[in-house]
Amino acid sequence: MRFTGALPNAAIFVALVAVAVVADRSGNPYIVTLATKVAIFGLAGVGLNLALGYGGLVSFGHAAFFGLGGYVTAILASHAASATPVATVPFTMMGTNEMLAIWPVALLVSGLAALVIGALSLRTTGVYFIMVTLAFAQMLYYFAVSWPAYGGEDGLSFYVRNSFPGANIFAPLQFFAICAAALGVTMILVALLTQSRFGLALRAAKQNEARVIASGVRPFALRLTAFVLSGMVAGLAGALFADLNRFVSPAMLSWHMSGEIMVFVILGGVGRLAGPIAGAAVFIALEYLLGPVSDHWQALLGLLLILIVLFAPGGLMGLALRGRHG
Amino acid sequence: MAEPILVLKNLVRSFGALTATDDVSLDLRPGEIHALIGPNGAGKSTLIKQIAGELRPDSGSILFEGQSINALDPAERARLGLARSFQVSSVVPDFTVLENTMLAVQGASGSTFRFLKPALSDRDLTEPAAFHIRQAGLAGRETVPAAALAHGERRRLEIAMALAMRPRAFLLDEPMAGMGVEGARDLTAILAALKAEAPILLVEHDMDAVFALADRISVLVYGRIIATGTVDDIRASEEVRRSYLGEEA
Numbered sequence: 351m352r353f354t355g356a357l358p359n360a361a362i363f364v365a366l367v368a369v370a371v372v373a374d375r376s377g378n379p380y381i382v383t384l385a386t387k388v389a390i391f392g393l394a395g396v397g398l399n400l401a402l403g404y405g406g407l408v409s410f411g412h413a414a415f416f417g418l419g420g421y422v423t424a425i426l427a428s429h430a431a432s433a434t435p436v437a438t439v440p441f442t443m444m445g446t447n448e449m450l451a452i453w454p455v456a457l458l459v460s461g462l463a464a465l466v467i468g469a470l471s472l473r474t475t476g477v478y479f480i481m482v483t484l485a486f487a488q489m490l491y492y493f494a495v496s497w498p499a500y501g502g503e504d505g506l507s508f509y510v511r512n513s514f515p516g517a518n519i520f521a522p523l524q525f526f527a528i529c530a531a532a533l534g535v536t537m538i539l540v541a542l543l544t545q546s547r548f549g550l551a552l553r554a555a556k557q558n559e560a561r562v563i564a565s566g567v568r569p570f571a572l573r574l575t576a577f578v579l580s581g582m583v584a585g586l587a588g589a590l591f592a593d594l595n596r597f598v599s600p601a602m603l604s605w606h607m608s609g610e611i612m613v614f615v616i617l618g619g620v621g622r623l624a625g626p627i628a629g630a631a632v633f634i635a636l637e638y639l640l641g642p643v644s645d646h647w648q649a650l651l652g653l654l655l656i657l658i659v660l661f662a663p664g665g666l667m668g669l670a671l672r673g674r675h676g
Numbered sequence: 677m678a679e680p681i682l683v684l685k686n687l688v689r690s691f692g693a694l695t696a697t698d699d700v701s702l703d704l705r706p707g708e709i710h711a712l713i714g715p716n717g718a719g720k721s722t723l724i725k726q727i728a729g730e731l732r733p734d735s736g737s738i739l740f741e742g743q744s745i746n747a748l749d750p751a752e753r754a755r756l757g758l759a760r761s762f763q764v765s766s767v768v769p770d771f772t773v774l775e776n777t778m779l780a781v782q783g784a785s786g787s788t789f790r791f792l793k794p795a796l797s798d799r800d801l802t803e804p805a806a807f808h809i810r811q812a813g814l815a816g817r818e819t820v821p822a823a824a825l826a827h828g829e830r831r832r833l834e835i836a837m838a839l840a841m842r843p844r845a846f847l848l849d850e851p852m853a854g855m856g857v858e859g860a861r862d863l864t865a866i867l868a869a870l871k872a873e874a875p876i877l878l879v880e881h882d883m884d885a886v887f888a889l890a891d892r893i894s895v896l897v898y899g900r901i902i903a904t905g906t907v908d909d910i911r912a913s914e915e916v917r918r919s920y921l922g923e924e925a
Contacts, residue, residue: 542792542793548788551782551783553771557771558768561766561776561837562779563750564750564762564780565779565784565837566752567783568749568751571789575789
């Protein structure tokens with residue numbers, strides 16, 4: 351897990367922005383929307399990578415945080431639209447359609463959920479950890495399905511995208527810029543984090559737990575912190591995804607979603623900063639190009655995934671950077 | 677006489693019918709190397725694990741600088757200044773020598789939960805780490821990944837990491853294991869110098885090293901300490917000869 355240098359990571363980010371700008375200039379708003387999707391899924395993947403890539407925590411339940419971020423957004427927005435309070439106990443909380451007000455709530459809710467789920471799941475390791483995180487996410491999924499107040503199985507729509515100061519939120523490129531900015535800032539923070547004292551200890555705990563303990567640090571505290579931060583990033587991605595679609599449904603919480611986020615990370619390169627963006631880009635490009643040809647396009651994705659895991663464990667980024675940085 | 681740093685009082689630990697630690701009492705005094713020797717299966721590892729906190733004794737107490745540490749977990753004991761090395765080399769393989777040692781520096785200072793400042797450009801970490809690397813005789817190897825080190829160098833890295841914990845006592849579990857004659861001689865010199873930093877409880881099979889280094893020796897057989905004394909006492913003891921040294925000769 352060596353630092354691969356800032357350049358390849360920046361290059362992937364810049365490429366994504368370039369695609370969006372060129373598509374917008376040449377009158378292809380649909381491509382801009384696809385690029386926005388890549389930015390959002392990439393953000394969720396960057397979040398998962400913090401736990402999976404750097405902490406060695408194979409969470410199969412990150413849809414829980416992604417979906418919670420989405421539901422927070424939709425619930426606040428729908429209450430703002432109907433001018434009804436979200437809650438009256440212990441204090442009256444009104445809905446809002448301001449992204450800058452929604453995001454902190456989404457971060458808080460997904461962070462708290464990650465704290466509870468992490469504190470319980472991190473008592474297990476290996477396959478059990480995977481299964482316990484999956485189980486918690488499925489619990490939330492079934493809860494959303496069976497809770498009629500917010501749409502239940504049908505999901506919850508809000509008709510106007512939430513607003514952001516100074517931005518025309520309906521212009522695809524402007525909404526893309528907001529998502530890309532969130533992604534860029536998160537990448538910088540994650541890059542700093544992984545090189546910090548905390549990051550050093552977290553990466554050490556993945557390789558040699560006994561050594562970290564002998565250094566006077568509890569691996570549990572490191573992992574729980576990483577898991578919470580990871581969940582918060584996924585929650586922010588979920589909030590943006592809700593705004594992209596102006597709709598949330600229990601599908602955001604389902605294990606398919608957890609699997610997809612994991613695919614972005616593994617496809618792009620586990621423990622590589624921009625890996626999940628590359629992974630999400632390939633995923634969405636395949637869906638866009640092959641989806642209309644056949645409903646079974648995911649079979650090809652599966653084949654690609656098998657090839658990557660077998661022959662290029664460093665993912666697409668590892669493949670592209672082969673021979674460099676060891 | 678100075679107060680002992682580490683005191684074991686009547687420790688007992690059983691696994692089913694087997695009493696692996698049978699009423700063991702011993703102490704570690706400032707400035708000394710106290711060697712713990714004994715045949716395979718004597719219970720040395722079980723004892724070390726209880727001191728480090730990986731195993732709880734069934735009864736008896738462990739005092740560190742006068743305080744009971746029975747209830748503390750291994751990370752807490754390490755932070756108090758009980759630095760250990762492992763029987764099988766235990767380093768972070770993908771990290772460089774410098775990064776491995778930095779991990780110990782930040783752990784000892786309780787400053788791990790800092791999130792934004794790059795660790796490698798943090799002189800509060802790198803300078804003490806570089807100092808302890810030199811102390812352990814690894815100067816010039818700072819940027820080598822631990823996985824690429826020779827066995828003897830990895831042992832030295834563990835010493836550097838133990839030093840970086842700014843320990844009040846060392847708990848060294850067979851530091852000579854797997855070292856060649858040459859390497860063992862080098863390491864013996866390093867351990868002799870370590871004693872100036874903090875007293876050492878040394879578990880070791882290499883009798884030459886033990887007799888060269890130890891101020892006192894305790895002999896553990898079937899979970900019991902059968903003798904404690906100076907090197908000469910132990911060499912002269914009939915019982916030790918019969919039950920242990922004799923077997924090896």
